[in-house]
Amino acid sequence: MEKSHIKRLVHKGKEYSYYALDSISMEEKVDIHSLPYTIRILLESLLRKEDGVDVTKNHITELFHYQAASPKGEIPFKPSRVILQDFTGVPVVVDLASMRDAVVKAGGNPELINPEIPVDLVIDHSVQVDFFGTEDALEKNIALEFERNNERYEFLKWAENSFENYRAVPPATGIIHQVNIEFLSDVIINKDGLLYPDSMFGTDSHTTMINGIGVLGWGVGGIEAEAAMLGEASYFPVPEVIGVRLAGQLPKVATATDLALKVTQLLRQENVVGKFVEFFGPGLSSLTLADRATVSNMAPEYGATCGYFPIDGETLHYMRLTNRSEEHVELTEAYTKANYLFYDAERFPSYSKVLELDLSTVVPSISGPKRPQDLIELTDAKAEFQASLIREVGVRGFGLEEAELDKTATVKYVEGDEQIQTGHIAIAAITSCTNTSNPYVLLAAGLLAKNAVEKGLAVSKTVKTSLAPGSKVVTGYLKKSGLQTYLDALGFNLVGYGCTTCIGNSGDLRPEVAEVIKEEDLLVSAVLSGNRNFEGRINPLVKANFLASPPLVVAYAIAGNMNVDLTRDPLGYDEKQQAVYLADIMPSREEVDDYIERYVTRDLYKEEYQQVFTDSQAWNAIETKTDKNYNWNSSSTYIQNPPYFDNMQADLSIKPLENLSVLAKFGDSVTTDHISPAGNIARLSPAARYLEENGIVYKDFNSYGSRRGNHEVMMRGTFANIRIKNELADGKIGGWTRVGDEILPIYDAAMRYKEAGVGNIVIAGKDYGMGSSRDWAAKGSSLLGVKAVLAESFERIHRSNLVMMGVLPLQFLEGQSAESLGLTGHESYTIDLPEDVGVGQIVTVHAQTDDVTKEFQALVRFDAEADIRYYRHGGILPMVVRKKLGGKV
Structure with missing residues (x-):
């Protein structure tokens, strides 16, 4: 980056430097105040990271001329840091360990694979509520947690000793996002006198909570996080930024929860998927930072990439409350004001659209019974619950018979x-x-x-x-x-x-x-x-x-x-x-x-927080090795070396996908929970069968989430949610499908197709992949042989994850669906994918049965040039390995 864009800031006798937004705004004749705060943060990152390769002058110029009404171009974003939780963090570390093996196998140095930016792993997802309602419940649950997860924790401890720029917050400390906002985030980073905004990716969809403290961040899949850790830019289209103007203040009877549920309903109706949201207006000052964090936390539920609250006086107050040093708080204020990142209540940016929300209209509410966006005011909760019981089965109904409405059962106690x-x-x-x-x-x-x-x-x-x-x-x-x-x-x-x-x-x-x-x-x-x-x-x-x-x-x-x-x-x-x-x-x-x-x-x-990394005696007692390459245990049912780097090919050409069988056909709102559940492993499932064959008894099954370091368990758990509804399964609920005249588990069907050399396709409705940023929903699909997913629309993170695992996301054209095209799922599909496929290209799909072939057009959901590169390499992980090896396979 040109030195002319670096300015000096003298604060309390100390000199600092920073990349100044106004240095380029004068060149480009752009009013910085017209730019949304999130765009300003992205611009600062581009200025600081410009290298002429990943980040170019053209990227910077395009973003400075941000057109709120119709944004164009793409952003190569490199966050300041990455945060992981253990359910998604274990497979990330497994992949890094596997990449080291792949590099060594190709004759390279294992230390080529090391995080290039700070990484924190907060172990918070493995506790289960086995004991409750007693004074010793905490102590007993912690003991069980360490007993169940000892092998995983040994692995994470090995990673802490083996990788640079990586540290772990031990179990029983707190939830990742609360630890992040209360302790880990600096808001503004001071690296050897260079000041810049904290920004981050997290392998949990609710990473968005950090936006409540004025730090730009959002959830990504584990594979995208790995790429960021290894210095790769994350490419995404320049987003629309929706402004939510807050007026008034919350009534005394309402809480931040009620506000978050109201915002979720409002923004889901607006369809903000893939968009940034910024909150501004006179009502902003009435919300505490904790209230803001609650609203930012639920960005995945309202569909936005982030829900951002700019840094202001309340941010500084919270930093002081949470024991950030006074020197750093004052430096944060000085820098953000100097670089146009501090909230200006008198000058509002130009947004793609502005929505109004009067805080005084928020009332006590709940949401449900099956989706966060289905808001119910407390005064209507009883009536709505009764209506849901008899409403036909769907996202708001259960379809009960009249005799079941007042059913009573007796629970016997001594x-x-x-x-x-x-x-x-x-x-x-x-x-x-x-x-x-x-x-x-x-x-x-x-x-x-x-x-x-x-x-x-x-x-x-x-x-x-x-x-x-x-x-x-x-x-x-x-x-x-x-x-x-x-x-x-x-x-x-x-x-x-x-x-x-x-x-x-x-x-x-x-x-x-x-x-x-x-x-x-x-x-x-x-x-x-x-x-x-x-x-x-x-x-x-x-x-x-x-x-x-x-x-x-x-x-x-x-x-x-x-x-x-x-x-x-x-x-x-x-x-x-x-x-x-x-x-x-x-x-x-x-x-x-x-x-x-x-x-x-x-x-x-x-x-x-003063001894957060060293306070856990149980964590400190775990013994582990410090070898640069992990010593895999072939009999482990928790940690296995995944096959992503097996048979890496020199041929990187893109070819049509031919004769794909339909593995599953779903309706709307299929979540990543449906695709890759995190909870209990059902006794008669393919995953249970695998565990029992490896000597694991039912009480030790643990959960899918805890076994994400073992691809054998996770591929068997893909599409295994007991509530998933596959339209090919003749009404049978759960992870079932049809092959010929036989109804069998989806995993078994996928293996049958794989043995026959037949690829698979999944067909779905709207919002496919909504919910958690669960990379195993994409990894599992890939390992089952799914070559493409054809849906009416995709949730942002899952679409990205599919591409990064080499699975083609294909979208019905506007107004079309499987139903409108008469697709039953019993066809064989061929997708005419050209070698020179481009971003957002329309391709022809052939759906063939024994006696008829239907042709229709579909949109290839490659949203950025980087998506094409990932797909060409068979996914981002093989691409990174090739890059680290200088192109050598």
């Missing part, structure tokens, strides 16, 4: 039987990075619990309750305030620090309750303060799942059933048999604010 009914709340969980980073909603939950206990209310033991905070800071202020005692009294004991219920780590239901649910085929519910409630995700026995704020989770737990109107019906009765309503126990905003002022302190953050 001390007396209890009755549960349709809608019974089987799980009530205060969980997830979305809310447990927000002191307001957690203290509100604690105060509501206090008021409830003092009124003599209780939670039935048929409800599985849990509290899994995002960091130990939460435990600190709940204990110091005395509110944890009341949460404990209602069964919300601490069960672990990590990602639990909303990723399917809720553990088994109470056995006596589970037995009754199965025997009576009873429809039961879960209420959680999470961000995901997709069907089959929370627990296989729980069909209706609702997202709610932590205080409403506690309230619903007390009520015990979704068929209750919390705004009108009593939650229970006090000792004098007087009805107790939600309004009687809901704390006031003033009361919660007082508790925040008294108990959420800078000293608390300092105390909990």
